[in-house]
């Protein structure tokens with residue numbers, strides 16, 4: 001039995017087969033780096049969250065083409081989603097965005113478009129543009145929420161508030177074919193257990209379509225590394241993280257797609273915790289699955305937002 005609604009199950013339900021993601025770096029920057037919102041970026045940000053710098057030397061078309069070939073050879077894959085991941089992928093004039101996103105139209109194997117961005121960077125014209133792709137593609141807008149607590153956003157130097165996130169979500173809801181996913185981080189030293197669970201409730205209350213859950217991890221060369229060395233705050237142990245993820249998912253509606261349940265960085269760049277590597281990824285996912293089994297629980301078990309009579313939380 002699937003204890004949570006995984007991304008692979010969701011995609012299989014739509015396309016009838018496994019669909020693979022090709023991640024591209026379209027050469028964007030970020031308003032939290034170039035000074036228009038802030039400087040220095042989010043404290044954990046390592047080159048806009050894409051570790052493969054070679055991609056920047058290629059065009060988007062070359063990256064998609066290479067990605068499709070690589071994945072096709074390895075898995076005999078036939079359908080692909082193109083994920084604009086690095087930096088803020090809506091931060092350019094609308095004509096430039098259209099030109100970049102339109103690249104997906106050159107590949108008949110591509111069935112979906114995923115755009116990652118900041119919640120304060122989705123003006124109406126961007127939503128209209130994204131909506132124009134929904135006729136032909138599955139379209140996901142990925143918004144960095146990270147936490148529903150302003151004190152944590154402030155600590156991370158996100159440069160936006162919780163209100164920006166709500167605004168982006170509410171405006172996107174007027175384009176029902178655009179799916180919205182929130183990125184979240186567990187294990188922030190600014191938050192206790194109840195505060196982390198409040199972020200899950202916040203996502204549930206907004207009926208988001210998807211969520212990505214990551215543990216806080218410290219990467220070399222980031223401001224977070226300097227803070228970690230100085231403040232010696234604790235990062236999560238794998239067991240602790242697995243319990244938290246299960247608690248978090250229990251609070252989400254059954255229909256929220258769980259797109260990610262861990263995070264990883266290249267071994268040579270990772271400072272802490274040791275288990276946020278590609279090598280540990282499946283081990284962590286299995287640990288989380290085992291917790292679901294041990295506790296005999298499932299997604300939605302503790303979701304509070306069903307429009308039912310208010311009950312006392314057990």
Ligand code: SF4
Nearest residue numbers: 030041042045048087
């Ligand atoms: S919003 Fe994204 S790209 Fe910009 S600084 Fe933060 S993590 Fe990096």
